[in-house]
Amino acid sequence: MAKPSRLGLMSAVLSALLVVLLVPFGGHAASPSVVVSRVMTPAKLVALTFDMGSDAGNVTRILSALSGEGVTATFFVTGRAAQTAPAAVRSIVAGGHEIGNHSHTHRLFTELTAAQIATELAQAATAITVAAGRAPKPLFRPPEGAYNSSVLQAVGNAGYPHTIMWTIDTADWQGTSSTTIRDRVVSRAVPGAIVLMHVGAGAPGTPGALPGIISALESQGYRFVTVSQLLAAPTTGQTVHVVQAGDTLYRIALRYGTSVAAIVAANHLPNANLIRVGQILIIPQ
Numbered sequence: 001m002a003k004p005s006r007l008g009l010m011s012a013v014l015s016a017l018l019v020v021l022l023v024p025f026g027g028h029a030a031s032p033s034v035v036v037s038r039v040m041t042p043a044k045l046v047a048l049t050f051d052m053g054s055d056a057g058n059v060t061r062i063l064s065a066l067s068g069e070g071v072t073a074t075f076f077v078t079g080r081a082a083q084t085a086p087a088a089v090r091s092i093v094a095g096g097h098e099i100g101n102h103s104h105t106h107r108l109f110t111e112l113t114a115a116q117i118a119t120e121l122a123q124a125a126t127a128i129t130v131a132a133g134r135a136p137k138p139l140f141r142p143p144e145g146a147y148n149s150s151v152l153q154a155v156g157n158a159g160y161p162h163t164i165m166w167t168i169d170t171a172d173w174q175g176t177s178s179t180t181i182r183d184r185v186v187s188r189a190v191p192g193a194i195v196l197m198h199v200g201a202g203a204p205g206t207p208g209a210l211p212g213i214i215s216a217l218e219s220q221g222y223r224f225v226t227v228s229q230l231l232a233a234p235t236t237g238q239t240v241h242v243v244q245a246g247d248t249l250y251r252i253a254l255r256y257g258t259s260v261a262a263i264v265a266a267n268h269l270p271n272a273n274l275i276r277v278g279q280i281l282i283i284p285q
Contacts, residue, residue, distance in 0.1 A: 033140065033155040035147065037165040039192035041233040043280075044222045047194045048073040048213075049166065050206075051141065052081045053106045056088035057201030063095050065210040072096050074227040075199070076141040076164070077132075079104035079124030086131035088199075093132045098226040100139030100164065101125055109142050109151045117154040139164055139227055164227055166196035170206070173198045178208035185209070186216045192230065232268070239283040243275050256283045 039045075050062060052075055066073055075092050077099055082089050092099060103109065104123040112120065121140070128136045140160040142151065147163060155163055168188045170181045185195055195213075197206050214224065225233075241252055249260045249272050264272050266284040275281070 030153075030156045030159075031161070032149065032152040033160050033163040035152065035163045035165055036194070036231065038167040038190070038194060039230050039233055040235050041192040041230075043233050044191050044220070045225050045230055045233055046189055046192075046217060046222050047225055047227045047230045048197065048210075049141075049164070049194055049227060050075045050197050050199050051102060052077045052085075052088070052199045053102065053143070054078070054081060054084075055200045056081065056085040057199065058203060058207050059085075059088040059091065059199050061207035062199055062210065063091055063097075065207050066097070067095060069211060069214040071214055071224040072098070072226055073224070074098040074100060074139065074164075076100040076102035076139070077124075077128055077136070078102045078106050078143075079120075079127035080106070082124070082127040082131040089128065089131040090133075093134055098139070098228055099128060099132055099134060099136050100141055100227070101128065101136040101160065102141050103143050106143040108144055108146045109155075110146045110148050114150065114154040114157070117151065118158050121155070121158045121160065138162060141165070162231065164194065167193040168195045170195065170197050170209075172203035172206045172209075173200065175202065176205050178205040178212070181205050181209035182212040182216070185213045189217055189220075189222065192233065194227065194230070234280060234282050241281045241283055243277055243279040243281060245277050247275065247277075249273075249275060252281065252283075258284055 048071065050073060075097055077089060101121055101124050104120045104127065107120065109117055125136055137159055138161050140155055140162065141164045145165055152163060167190065168185055170176065170184055172181050197203065239256065249263055253260045253263055260272055262284045263281060266282045
């Protein structure tokens with residue numbers, strides 16, 4: 001048998017080294033963060049979201065309006081805002097609302113390196129966790145809504161699988177009146193919509209618009225949910241089952257020709273023995 005040439009051996013070694021260098025250490029790189037501006041669901045659900053970039057000028061009035069209507073929402077908070085107004089952040093959490101990461105300093109992520117993005121997200125997460133007692137993962141909203149493919153990869157690498165944008169921009173930060181904000185949201189509402197608003201003093205019309213938005217859309221059959229709840233909603237084209245009295249996952253699985261394990265995985269159920277009447281389950285194909 002002929003011995004391999006020295007040139008052939010060197011070529012093989014170089015090829016092996018190249019493979020090692022190209023494959024990320026410890027496995028594959030994280031998937032890029034997925035942009036969500038609306039959830040395509042048949043359910044009449046709407047998520048109200050509020051950005052807290054610098055000041056917390058209207059937080060108290062907004063929380064009062066939401067509480068009065070029995071609605072929970074999602075607040076995207078910067079690390080600097082959490083540091084300067086920790087009491088406001090605590091009141092958001094105390095009201096049962098959800099918190100997401102809105103960067104630390106509100107710099108445009110499209111102008112930052114991957115390392116800088118990672119630092120912004122980590123610093124914000126620390127500040128928010130200190131103030132709120134709760135981490136903002138897995139929700140992220142980019143400052144000014146600015147992103148590109150590099151930003152999405154860096155955000156995904158940092159552990160934020162979803163980059164939350166919006167369906168309806170109220171432009172409330174322009175000093176828009178409560179009436180205009182209300183009409184803008186109500187006229188553009190669709191199932192799965194995400195509404196963008198702000199908590200700063202520059203958006204004085206927002207608190208006053210909320211009761212009208214909520215009452216008008218509820219009269220049309222809409223329900224208000226957090227972004228996480230909206231992301232978990234059944235999407236168009238999916239088979240769903242509404243749990244009835246006497247249902248078990250085993251019986252439901254038999255009915256649809258699937259398995260209990262598949263239903264548990266599709267719905268992220270923590271306990272296969274605990275389902276409730278009225279609960280909506282996605283039935284995997």
